Amino acid sequence: MTHNASRRFFLGGSLAATAAGAAGIISPASLAASGQVVKPANLYGPKPGIAKLNANENPYGPSPEALKAIAQAASSGGAYYAYTASQYLTDMIAEKNQLSAANVAITAGSSLILAFAAYAATSKGVILGPDLFWDTTSMAPVRTGGPQIKRIPNTANLDIDLDAIYQAIDDDVAMVHICNPNNPTGKLLEPTKLREFCVKASKKTLVLVDEAYNELISDGPSHSMIPLINEGHNIIVARTFSKIYGLAGMRVGYMLGSPENIEWIEQFGLGGYSVNQAGLAAAIASYHDEGFKTFSRDKVAQAKEMIATAVKENGLTALPSSTNFMFVNLGKDGDANTFRQAMEAEQVLIRGQYRSYTPWSRVSTGRIEDVQMYVNAMPKALDTMYKAIRA
Ligand SMILES: Cc1ncc(COP(=O)(O)O)c(C=O)c1O
Structure with missing residues (x-):
C-alpha cells in the first residue's frame, strides 16, 4: 500500500x-x-478545542483498568513480541463465545482481518454488499486491481435489502459483506430476518457479518450471528475493541469463524505479529468490564438525545441509530460536504458525503461537551450551507 x-x-x-x-x-x-x-501538542489525540466527531470513537476510553494494564504491559512486555497475551485474549474470546481458539483470529484492529478476508474472497470471486455500508476494507482489493464490489441498492429507508442481496448471489460471488448495525446509517437489521438470510445465503457463499457496533446495543447478544458459527454455517463475524471499549488507538480487533475459514483468511495476513502488548493488555482488562460498557452506553445515549433534539429543532430528521453515530438528513437541498466544511470552521469535525447520498451527514457521539459544540454550531453551519447552495 x-x-x-x-x-x-x-x-x-x-x-x-x-x-x-x-x-x-x-x-x-x-x-x-x-x-x-x-x-505537536496533540500528538496522541485531537487538538484542544476541537470536537472530534468523525470516526465513531469512544473518547471515554480507555477504561481506568485498561490504563493500568497498558502501563504495566508496556514496561514489562514492550520489548517482546506479544505471543502469550495474544493467546490469552484469543482464549478469552473463544470461551465467551463457546468456540475454540482455532475459531478466533486477532489483528491490529478489525480492519486488518476484514481486509485480509476481502483479499482472500477476491482471490476467488467478487464481494457482494449493499450500496451503503462500511466498505473501506472490501474496497482494499479494488484499489490494487481486484474486482469491484457488486452493490445492491439500499431500500428507500436506507435499510439493507437482504432479499435483493440473496437474489443477487451467483457463482461469481465469493463473499457477502453485511455490516450490522450498519455504518454510516446506524440502522439495525431485524435479527430473525438476518439469521434466516445468513443461514440461506451461507449455503451458497461465505457470509461476513461485521458487528463492530454490536456491544452498543443493550441486547447485543440477541443480535449477534456468532452462534451460527457454532452451528456450522459458512459465516465469519468481525468484532472490535475500537468502539464501546474506547480502544481505537490501541488497535485490537478479531474475527470468528470455522477453523478452515480462519486459516484461509489468515494466510493473507501476519498471524499474531500485528498485535501489540499494550493493546492486548487494554483489551484483556476491558473485555469483561460491564461497568465501563454500561457507562459508555449511557454517554452515547445522552449524546444521541442531544443530537436528535438539535436535529428536530433545526427542522431536520435523522435515522434511528443503534450505534455511536447518527445519520442526519440535511433536507432536499442539503449538502453534506458543504455542511462538514461549515462545521469545521466552528472547530467541529464530522463526516462529509457518502457516495451519491448528498444530503446525508454522519456525526459521531463523543464527549458530551464536544456534542454540545456540534449542537451549538448547527444553526450557523446550516445557514452557511444554505447560503453556499443558493450562491
Ligand atoms: C463497521 C466497522 N467495522 C470496522 C471498523 C474498523 O474498526 P477497527 O479497525 O478500529 O477495529 C469500523 C470503523 O469505524 C467500522 O465502522
Missing part, C-alpha cells in the same frame, strides 16, 4: 487533508518546508 493509499484508508479520501489540518496533524509537506520535526 502506498503512503497516500494508507492515509486514505484511515482518514477517508479527499477529506483527509482538511480533517488532518483541523485536527492539528503536521503534514510531511509542512515538515519539509520548516526543515525540522516539531512535536
Whole structure:
C-alpha cells in the first residue's frame, strides 16, 4: 500500500487533508518546508478545542483498568513480541463465545482481518454488499486491481435489502459483506430476518457479518450471528475493541469463524505479529468490564438525545441509530460536504458525503461537551450551507 493509499484508508479520501489540518496533524509537506520535526501538542489525540466527531470513537476510553494494564504491559512486555497475551485474549474470546481458539483470529484492529478476508474472497470471486455500508476494507482489493464490489441498492429507508442481496448471489460471488448495525446509517437489521438470510445465503457463499457496533446495543447478544458459527454455517463475524471499549488507538480487533475459514483468511495476513502488548493488555482488562460498557452506553445515549433534539429543532430528521453515530438528513437541498466544511470552521469535525447520498451527514457521539459544540454550531453551519447552495 502506498503512503497516500494508507492515509486514505484511515482518514477517508479527499477529506483527509482538511480533517488532518483541523485536527492539528503536521503534514510531511509542512515538515519539509520548516526543515525540522516539531512535536505537536496533540500528538496522541485531537487538538484542544476541537470536537472530534468523525470516526465513531469512544473518547471515554480507555477504561481506568485498561490504563493500568497498558502501563504495566508496556514496561514489562514492550520489548517482546506479544505471543502469550495474544493467546490469552484469543482464549478469552473463544470461551465467551463457546468456540475454540482455532475459531478466533486477532489483528491490529478489525480492519486488518476484514481486509485480509476481502483479499482472500477476491482471490476467488467478487464481494457482494449493499450500496451503503462500511466498505473501506472490501474496497482494499479494488484499489490494487481486484474486482469491484457488486452493490445492491439500499431500500428507500436506507435499510439493507437482504432479499435483493440473496437474489443477487451467483457463482461469481465469493463473499457477502453485511455490516450490522450498519455504518454510516446506524440502522439495525431485524435479527430473525438476518439469521434466516445468513443461514440461506451461507449455503451458497461465505457470509461476513461485521458487528463492530454490536456491544452498543443493550441486547447485543440477541443480535449477534456468532452462534451460527457454532452451528456450522459458512459465516465469519468481525468484532472490535475500537468502539464501546474506547480502544481505537490501541488497535485490537478479531474475527470468528470455522477453523478452515480462519486459516484461509489468515494466510493473507501476519498471524499474531500485528498485535501489540499494550493493546492486548487494554483489551484483556476491558473485555469483561460491564461497568465501563454500561457507562459508555449511557454517554452515547445522552449524546444521541442531544443530537436528535438539535436535529428536530433545526427542522431536520435523522435515522434511528443503534450505534455511536447518527445519520442526519440535511433536507432536499442539503449538502453534506458543504455542511462538514461549515462545521469545521466552528472547530467541529464530522463526516462529509457518502457516495451519491448528498444530503446525508454522519456525526459521531463523543464527549458530551464536544456534542454540545456540534449542537451549538448547527444553526450557523446550516445557514452557511444554505447560503453556499443558493450562491
Ligand atoms: C463497521 C466497522 N467495522 C470496522 C471498523 C474498523 O474498526 P477497527 O479497525 O478500529 O477495529 C469500523 C470503523 O469505524 C467500522 O465502522
